[in-house]
Amino acid sequence: MKFLTIGVLLLVIFLGFFVWQGIYLPLDVNGQESLFSVEKGQNAFQIAENLEREEMVKNSFFFSFYAVTSGNATKLKTGDYFLSPSLTVANIVKKIASGDTATVTVTIPEGWTVAQIEERLGVELSSDLEGFLFPDTYNFSVNYSEKDVAEAMRENFERKLDSELHREIEKQGKTIHQIVTMASIIEKEVRTSQDKELVAGILWKRLEAGIPLQVDATITYITGKRTTKVSTEDTQIDSPYNTYRYRGLPAGPISNPGLEAILASVYPKSSEYWYYLSTPEGKTIFSITLPEHNEAKALHLK
Structure with missing residues (x-):
């Protein structure tokens, strides 16, 4: 009985170390960073499988296990992330749960036309947006679309043109x-x-x-x-x-x-x-x- 107890204890210690190692040690300390996408509707287990497939983690189990036990399984956010095998599973879970997506910072100067914005960002925008794309500094997802650009800049315009300005413009006819x-x-x-x-x-x-x-x-x-x-x-x-x-x-x-x-x-x-x-x-x-x-x-x- 004594030997059985010791055996069980050793097994628990071994399994604990095995799981700890899988969660807190990176797969490759010299691993290169690349873009990883979390699609809308994907759960922790699907994300884990993709991470293993793209060789970001050694085994999908470690990601799933840590995501669930840390309370982050339902907090994982859609988006594009810069990840690397040099990150630990714990860090990857925290990064995706926090929504720390990969972005590009772009500054659009005052007075630029739609054509200039299109040239700068490599997108095609409606000419009807001329005048209503507010010039500012934006953080876009690395895989931004025409819709992302138009919505961000138009919404910024609407925020800047507040209710007081709307009332004054209406007052002036x-x-x-x-x-x-x-x-x-x-x-x-x-x-x-x-x-x-x-x-x-x-x-x-x-x-x-x-x-x-x-x-x-x-x-x-x-x-x-x-x-x-x-x-x-x-x-x-x-x-x-x-x-x-x-x-x-x-x-x-x-x-x-x-x-x-x-x-x-x-x-x-x-x-x-x-x-x-x-x-x-x-x-x-x-x-x-x-x-x-x-x-x-x-x-x-x-």
Whole structure:
């Protein structure tokens, strides 16, 4: 009986060490990191089998056992993870349970167009989203889709355009589309917050007076040229975005503006100015009369 007890005890110790080793020692300390996907609806046992198949763990049992006994079996989250055989089973369980998915960080600058965002991210987005994709820094899953990008950027836009702004826009008798279109122009035209407010005041005033906006940025949006220079021929292009040829706002936004430009569009600054231009150095020159404006052009835009 004594020997049987000792035998059982030794067996328990051996099994305990075997399980401990499987959970807390990595399969390969020099293992390379790779992407592992947890699909929607997969349970701990299915995930364990895939981990063993992809040689992340020695045996699926250890993952399943630890996931259940640690209370994480129902907490495992869908997503893509950077895993390696150099991680212990315990670490892998914790990583997947915490949702520590593999991501890429991308910064979209103010004033970028849908086309530029598509080029940067390698996705195809609807042109209808122009103006409504908020420029910001995003963390996307490494396997992000067009839907992921559009939803994240559009939802961010909706958060930034809060209820107070919605009420103010409605109070002014304007639409979100008009405000964003104006903001997209301002974003492309000038740099500083003060200049944006003044230019917004000038452009809204010109609209009310029935004067063509004649904004160069709308022409470069049509041509796709990444230059500030606009030719006389360019201004004759027949397009609803051509603010030289057609009065009023262009057909829609010409970029994706940041909050500063949106606020300037909603809260423009009144002034005596009717004209402005941006120098090659980025300075904005304001003028009251057309002769003053022409003189400024001759001086600064040689």
